[in-house]
Amino acid sequence: MHNDHQTAAGSPAAHDLAAHDLAAVGRDAVALAAAAAPAGWPDDVRALLEWGVARPLAPDADRAAHPAATGPADAESLLRDLTARVTALWAAGATAATSAADGPPGADLALAVASLHSACRLLAVRAGEWEERRTWLAGLAEGRADGPTVTVVPGGPLVVSGGAELTDHLGCHVDAGPVAALCRCGRSAAKPGCDTTCLAAGFDDAKDPSRVPDRQDRYVGQQATVLDNRGVCQHSGLCTDRLAGVFHADSEPFVTPSGGRLDEIIRAVRDCPSGALGYAIDGIEARTQTDWGGSRPPAVQVAKDGPYRVTGSVALTGGPGEGLPGPGQGASTEHYALCRCGNSRNKPFCSGRHWEIDFRDPVPDPERTPSIFEWAGGLPALTRMTRIFYERHVPGDELLGPLFASMSADHPERVAAWLGEVFGGPANYSGRHGGYSHMLGEHRGRCLTEEQRARWVELLMRSARDAGLPNDPEFRAAFGSYIEWGSRLAFENSQTGARPPENMPMPHWDWNTAAGPPSGRISALAPVAEEGSPGDPDAGLALPAQGEPVGFEAHVRQLFRERDRGSMLFAFDLWKYEDVRTHAPEILARVRAGTMPCDTRWSPERVALFARWAETGTPE
Known part of the structure; x- marks a missing residue:
């Protein structure tokens, strides 16, 4: 997709481009926020445009100097135009003059992009146009060259971009779009998405001076040395629950490295979601092995009632006054855990405080039986x-x-x-x-x-x-x-x-x-029915006479054997008129393609009979 704004990220041309265009997009951001209410857009979209777009891009703008668009069509046009322009600036590596004096360059622009994308997604989902809009947004964002990234917005959300897959705690894909803002204050009504509550309320994302010290400890054992940084640990309990002979939750020392087999120790270290654990053999740290040899795809998992678990070497940028924060001494950068409850003592990383405050995700439908x-x-x-x-x-x-x-x-x-x-x-x-x-x-x-x-x-x-x-x-x-x-x-x-x-x-x-x-079920060891034998599907097939109307009971039901019916009962009943009538187009497509039934192809006569019934109104 051609993009007039695209250039090398971080180049002088990108910053010249930013200086030329940021003032203009700031003015239009304020106009768009003002247009949201007259357009009848819902409160969640209006909050995103005001707190996530207008204020970061134009923190000192005079709201009264920017009249609102005249109607929904004008507002929609302005949203699409501004989304394209701001995403192009961000993809080119431009940086906004951040509204937070101690914030990193570019964090506010990333916030604006994510908020615009979120607004587009919310409106498109409500209008039933999300598939098309997602493709458009992905095309806008593809010019960004820095790969899978989590950007920490000062006092705001985490912005995930660059292709890192977002999943829930079950491993299912969460469709948040190509650039997503994730809540880290714990108060969003749209979890895991950010609804800008953090920005409106003044979220404090400073580290707690009383946090556990950032220090890597070494525990020398018979087979391996276990490395651990308590200051990075998110206290998931995975190591203590799964290898209690080596890791101890309520006693000291925390690690007794000779209390388990080497393969079990390595498994526990590699599964540590916070990256606090490591191991060494003969005094040489096995960093590559701890980090899965770089084999894992970039992903961000939303842990149930817990943090974001990041895997696959997703770059972490930004941070409240710290430039590029690292997880801690000796900790992994391939996998780490980011706070989602808003109460960590080691923000942006998780320190396990979600356990102490009893942080809970909303239950979508408490009456629903889980699979x-x-x-x-x-x-x-x-x-x-x-x-x-x-x-x-x-x-x-x-x-x-x-x-x-x-x-x-x-x-x-x-x-x-x-x-x-x-x-x-x-x-x-x-x-x-x-x-x-x-x-x-x-x-x-x-x-x-x-x-x-x-x-x-x-x-x-x-x-x-x-x-x-x-x-x-x-x-x-x-x-x-x-x-x-x-x-x-x-x-x-x-x-x-x-x-x-x-x-x-x-x-x-x-x-x-x-x-x-x-x-x-069709057994793999069943003999093959020969033509004309009792097992031949076409044996005894009663075709309608010339000019005779085709009906389900008289002609169509006989097309499906008992074994065909049994193999499909998990979905619908091939001997029930209503079920077959409902699924007639799909059945016809499959019998024509030869993929139904599962053990043979229908003869042309059978296919023609079913097609005639399906195409003449599926009479009973």
């Missing part, structure tokens, strides 16, 4: 389980060790994505890893034994316990039933001569799910 995926703890919990399974239990097992000796490095994450999708989470496996057909290919020709299948189930259930997944009877019954069913399906599909259906949908498991009767 199995949500109850399990989402992708983080499932990934922790699969990592424990493949790292702790599989390598030394005589049955499973050889089977997985050559697995890909991301295999645990792939299995977690599969399980997450099965249990009601995001469709990450289908979208990123090839879906059902790819999983099928992973098992073909493996010739798994029943002993291997049973051991896989046993050790995975043990890993679920080790990972701290819920232990209530309802969850274990639902989780265990799928693990048993899915493993038996994998065993069947792996056998020599197996012919598993290619086009089965992803299985979906909820609290009421059972696998269904055997007749509802």
Whole structure:
């Protein structure tokens, strides 16, 4: 996308451009804020434009000297124009004259961009135009050259930009747009987004002089030296909960480095969300290994009732009077935790104060029953389980060790994505890893034994316990039933001569799910029906006579076998008129494409019959 303002970030040309244009955008920012009320825009949008745009860009402007636009159309046009111009300045590396005397250059411009993007998003979502508007905003922001970044706005929010993915505590994508302002005062009504409450109320983001000192301690052990900075710790309890022989919450010393196996110590260090922990072998710090070898994509996770957990070497810029803040002595810059409750003693970093003040996120719908995926703890919990399974239990097992000796490095994450999708989470496996057909290919020709299948189930259930997944009877019954069913399906599909259906949908498991009767599934070991045999789908097909109207009961219902019906009951009933009529366009598209039913293609006569019924009003 062509951008007249784009130039090298931080270059003299960028700053000349800023001097030329910032006064103009400041005047228009004030005019836009004044236009919001006459345009009928809601209070949340008006607050963003006043506190997040007009005041940072024109802190000393005379409001009365800037008349409001005359109507909604003028206001919308001004919003789009100003968003494009301010984003271009920001992308070019320009810096605004910050309204906070001790603030870092550029923080106010980042705040204005994020607030304009948020206003565009709120209005577009209400108008049902967010998909189009998101694409437009992403095009504006793509010229920024500094990569994934979190900018700390003095007395204001965190601005996330550059492609770092924002996720919730379950690992699900949060669609906040390409440049997002995140609340760090704890008082926003739009969490995790910022609604400018911090700016209007005067948020104090200074560090507490009485905070825990910034000092890295060394604990020398038999196999490794554990490094720890208590001044950076966010007190998540992950290390003390998972490796209590090494890390101690309520006693000194905090670390007894010879109290656990080396692999368990390394796992706990790498999983530390604050970056406070590290380790050394023979006195040499394993910084690259602690930081996952740079393999993690940039991401910001909104922890439940807790901080923002940043991973993947997202740059942290700005800060209240400190230039570029670092997490602390010896702490990781690949992963760190930022305060979200507003009460940390070590702002912008989390110090664990959310525990003390009982910080809580709003519950969207307390009456809603969570999915199995949500109850399990989402992708983080499932990934922790699969990592424990493949790292702790599989390598030394005589049955499973050889089977997985050559697995890909991301295999645990792939299995977690599969399980997450099965249990009601995001469709990450289908979208990123090839879906059902790819999983099928992973098992073909493996010739798994029943002993291997049973051991896989046993050790995975043990890993679920080790990972701290819920232990209530309802969850274990639902989780265990799928693990048993899915493993038996994998065993069947792996056998020599197996012919598993290619086009089965992803299985979906909820609290009421059972696998269904055997007749509802096409076995990979079932013999292939020959043409004209009783198993031939077209055997006995009753076609309508010439000129005879096509009806559901007389002609269409017979097209679907009992096994077709059983395989789709998780979604709808192929023997019920209302269900088939509702889904007729999708069914027709799939039978024409040959992806339904899952084990064969319909003959041209069957496709033509269903198409005739669907295209003549779906008569009953």
